Amino acid sequence: MGKEEEAATTLLEETLEKAGGCGVIDGGLATQLEIHGASFDDPLWSAVCLINDPNLIKRVHLEYLEAGSDILVTSSYQATIPGFLSRGLSMQEAEALLEKSVRLAIDARDEFWSAVNKNAENGYNRALVAASVGSYGAYLADGSEYSGIYGQNIDVTKLKDFHRRRLQVLAGASPDILAFETIPSRLETQAIVELLEEENVHIPSWICFSSVDGKHASSGECFEECLNVINKSTKVAIVGINCAPPLYVDGLIRKFKKLTDKLIAVYPNSGEIWDGKAKIWLPPQCSKDSDFGSLALRWRDSGAKLIGGCCRTSPGTIRDISKAIKGKP
Numbered sequence: 001m002g003k004e005e006e007a008a009t010t011l012l013e014e015t016l017e018k019a020g021g022c023g024v025i026d027g028g029l030a031t032q033l034e035i036h037g038a039s040f041d042d043p044l045w046s047a048v049c050l051i052n053d054p055n056l057i058k059r060v061h062l063e064y065l066e067a068g069s070d071i072l073v074t075s076s077y078q079a080t081i082p083g084f085l086s087r088g089l090s091m092q093e094a095e096a097l098l099e100k101s102v103r104l105a106i107d108a109r110d111e112f113w114s115a116v117n118k119n120a121e122n123g124y125n126r127a128l129v130a131a132s133v134g135s136y137g138a139y140l141a142d143g144s145e146y147s148g149i150y151g152q153n154i155d156v157t158k159l160k161d162f163h164r165r166r167l168q169v170l171a172g173a174s175p176d177i178l179a180f181e182t183i184p185s186r187l188e189t190q191a192i193v194e195l196l197e198e199e200n201v202h203i204p205s206w207i208c209f210s211s212v213d214g215k216h217a218s219s220g221e222c223f224e225e226c227l228n229v230i231n232k233s234t235k236v237a238i239v240g241i242n243c244a245p246p247l248y249v250d251g252l253i254r255k256f257k258k259l260t261d262k263l264i265a266v267y268p269n270s271g272e273i274w275d276g277k278a279k280i281w282l283p284p285q286c287s288k289d290s291d292f293g294s295l296a297l298r299w300r301d302s303g304a305k306l307i308g309g310c311c312r313t314s315p316g317t318i319r320d321i322s323k324a325i326k327g328k329p
């Protein structure tokens with residue numbers, strides 16, 4: 001491991017240690033921006049906010065810090081270079097917006113930390129910034145991050161080409177972690193793992209998958225196939241589940257524990273289901289299980305080292321998780 005990689009890994013380990021062995025990730029970013037009035041009926045989804053209202057993004061980051069997050073995930077989930085170019089922005093403007101997504105989170109973290117750091121009693125930790133890298137399906141804006149159905153012509157090379165420049169720009173903005181989110185398939189996992197190697201990325205990554213049945217990746221493939229690809233990579237420090245119903249999480253942590261030695265992160269959504277065509281959240285198939293405090297305790301006991309929330313979870317959700325697993329803030 002090189003010096004840069006070692007320092008980044010130490011920072012992650014220290015953050016987990018200060019959090020008492022299990023750290024708190026923030027909650028849904030896009031859906032919390034919507035709570036504040038943002039509207040994302042747009043192929044760029046929440047990335048429009050980077051163009052229209054970046055201050056609102058910083059405000060939501062601050063809300064999650066105040067709620068007890070040890071990790072902030074940036075607003076770059078659906079921020080892509082081709083997405084911005086098709087909006088008429090230049091390459092330079094597109095790259096600047098990606099950098100801005102990391103800057104907004106770093107600024108919020110630094111501002112919050114300098115305000116609370118003076119009082120050790122308040123129980124806050126200095127948060128890490130994880131640069132979100134949404135799947136190719138997020139860019140397609142058709143809900144295919146929950147199916148992995150990307151069309152017949154897609155292969156590892158095309159997926160690497162799609163992810164490459166954004167990854168370079170985000171990594172260049174110096175986040176503490178790279179957060180690949182809502183990854184649906186073994187193919188995209190392979191592309192990410194190869195890309196991290198080819199680009200010689202020194203920032204630790206997480207790769208998180210959704211699941212629509214609680215047993216398999218969203219593509220229907222076995223998690224064993226996906227995790228076998230990840231286990232060979234020293235660039236990926238954390239694997240896990242995001243934007244899947246809370247009901248599936250405990251079983252998936254137990255499954256992952258058998259398949260990998262990597263740290264496990266879980267940040268499920270509220271249990272509601274995204275209708276990619278209508279672009280609305282549908283009611284949960286099972287009852288909406290919203291007691292994230294007691295769920296978080298169970299997930300921690302099953303082996304999760306990072307716990308938070310995804311779409312339709314809120315600062316209130318993160319406060320409940322933080323209180324349950326850290327007894328603070």
Ligand SMILES: C[S+](C)CC[C@H](N)C(=O)O
Nearest residue numbers: 045138141142143274276
């Ligand atoms: C995590 S989903 C709710 C994000 C939005 C989706 N990629 C779309 O554009 O429809």
Ligand SMILES: N[C@@H](CCS)C(=O)O
Nearest residue numbers: 028029030073077243
């Ligand atoms: N980090 C993204 C994930 C969407 S699935 C968000 O919270 O908006």
Ligand SMILES: [Zn+2]
Nearest residue numbers: 243269310311
């Ligand atoms: Zn989500």
